[in-house]
Structure formats: C-alpha cells, structure tokens
Amino acid sequence: MKLRSVLVSTLGVAALAQFASPVGAVSLINENFDTVSTGFKSASSSVGSFFTVDSGNVEVIGPGFADFYPGNGNYVDLNGIASGTLTSSIFNLNAGSTLSFDFAKNLDGGTFVPIANIFFGGTQIGSVNGGDSFSTFNYVFNTAASGELVISSGNTGPYGVVIDNVNLATAVPEPSEIPGMLLFAGGAFMLRRKYLAKKAK
Template sequence: MNKLKSTVIAAAITTVFAAPASAGVTIFSDNFDSYSPLALNWTPPVASGWTVSSGTVDLIGTSFIDILPGNGNYIDLDGSTSNSGVFANSVNLTGGVTYTLSFDLAGSQRGSTETANVNFGTASTSATLGSSAGLTAYNLNFTPAASGIYSFNFENLGGDNIGLLLDNVSVSAVPEPETYAMLLAGLGMLGFMLRRKANV
C-alpha cells in the first residue's frame, strides 16, 4: 500500500512540473548590460540581432551618461542625430501560440514628455511618459497565424535627441489554459494523497 501511495504522489509531482515546452518559456531576453563600449548613436553588434534604422539610438547607463542610476545599461530611443531610430529585433515563433513581449520604459529624465510606438508582429501599442517616470513594465501580446520569423520594434516619436529609456526586453510564450488545469489537478492530487497519508 505504501508503494502505491508513493507511486501516486510521484505521479502527482510529475503532473505538476511537466508543463508543455511552450508554457511560459522565455525565448528572448536582453537587458543591454553585456554590451561595451557604451556610445551615442550606438551600432549594435550583429550577434545581438538588434538593428537600428531610419535614425539612431544611444546605449547609455552604468558609467556613461547614467541618467537612470542603478539600472545598468539601457537604450535612449532618440539618439544624438535629431532623428530617432527604429530599434528592432526578431524571434522565431510557432503559429497559434500566444507570445508576450515584455519591456520596461522610463521617462527621458531631461524635462520632456515623450511617446514611443511599439510593434510586435501585427500587434502594436504606444506609451507616453513624463520626464521623471521611472522604469515602468509593459506587455504586448501577439499570436502568429503561422510559424516563422517575426519582428518587434521600438520607435520614439520626435527627433530632439531626448527619448524614452528602454530596458529589460523579453519575449515569452504564454502558458496555455490546459497547462493551468494540469497544474491545479496535480496539486489537488498531491494534497489529497498527503492528507490521506497523514491520517493513516
């Protein structure tokens, strides 16, 4: 009997932790802290996947124009050429799966209210922040109809060399509803077996 209980408890634990590969998996993440040197009108390394088009962005922070101290490196979305760039990257997505683009934006810290447009596949949003706003978390969901490479990008509106500050960009698969049901069922089974074991 004890062997049977152990088997059921092990099965419950397996059910709880054996979520599908697409459940909550982070497929892209960048906080910009690994890049050096920091620079105005930054050119991202090819290996990073980041591109800048139609203008410029600045990589600042840490020990170079650190206007948001304590946050490592971050991107000023309006570079230093009076022409803000489109800051973009791309990821390989599976059709029918919902993905979340997560990112932090902060105000310019230099006296201006700024707006940035964000696109992820066919989804889009915009954010407007006052100058003194600290890093604020945003999410944008996108479900591709077919598998393939999809881009995400950030573009500050205007071109006065003062933009919103971008940090902590990631893309993750959203857990499917059946994943939550499986986790709850597994936890319920585990609780039931532990309660029975305690009463024996």
C-alpha cells in the first residue's frame, strides 16, 4: 500500500515538473546591427538597441566600410583600435532559454585567429575562435539565470572576432497546456487524499 501512496505523490510531482517545462520562447534580444552607423564606437556608446560598449572600443563594419562579408549587412568587430566589450541590460531567463549569434573574424588580420569570450550573469558560458567565414554559436541555459549578456574580445590589437545576428530568447511554458497540467496534479492529490482517509478508518 505504501507503494501506491508514493506513486500517487510522484504523479503530482511529475505534473508540476511538466508545468515548469519550457516549450515556448520569448525573444529578448534580436540584433543584426543593420541600423547602426558604421565606424568605431568608443566606451559608453550604444551599439544597436541592446548593447553598449562597456570597455575599449569596437568597429561596426558593413556595406561601403571594410565589408569583408558582402551580403550580411552590418556586423561588429569586437576589436576597434583595441579590444572591446559589448554588454546588454539585465535579463531574467528561465531554464531552457537559448542564445545564438554568428561569428567570423576581421580578415585584415591575415592568419591571426582572434578570440571572443561570452558571459552571462558574471559566468563564462563559452568562447569562440573567429574563422574566415561565418559560423554560429549556440548555447542552452539548463537552469534559470539572471544578469547581463557580455561578449568580449579575448585578444589585443585591431583585429578581432566579428559578430552578427545575436538572439537571446527566454523559455516559457505553453499557456494552453497549463489547465491540463493543473487538473492532472489536482487529480493525483485527490487520489492520495482518498487513500489516506480510507487507511485511517
């Protein structure tokens, strides 16, 4: 009989766990830098709608201005005259949230391989080495997190990783599933309550 009690309790917990499972997403950052004027951006400058140059300086590159990757609109070299850092405002993320961005390198650096480091909430979540063509960085937050998104150059000099198409999305449960989940959890609770009442007689 104890097994049945444990099973009913487990069903309730499972329902609540399912309730917390993220199956949708809300975009928090969606930045391609195409509306940003090309050129060097110094500390405290805004770069697009979501980022500020936190330290050093960066270079916005695009059509008509040192465009290494035609057809991609504008993109940002994390090393302007020297290494720079882009920082977002503070965001609260649920487990299952995602981050992605495209990255390559400033081709004027020749064979030099630049580095960029990625942080969220003060914790490093990745790093990339810039190549001769765009690749994509992807990261999934397995637990809830809160803080700023920081993308920082990891090398000195004027040639850095270039980034584009930054997307940060927080996971949310599907609203249409919530009533069913609550009903399932409530049913499990009532079964266990009925069992305990019967046992007490």
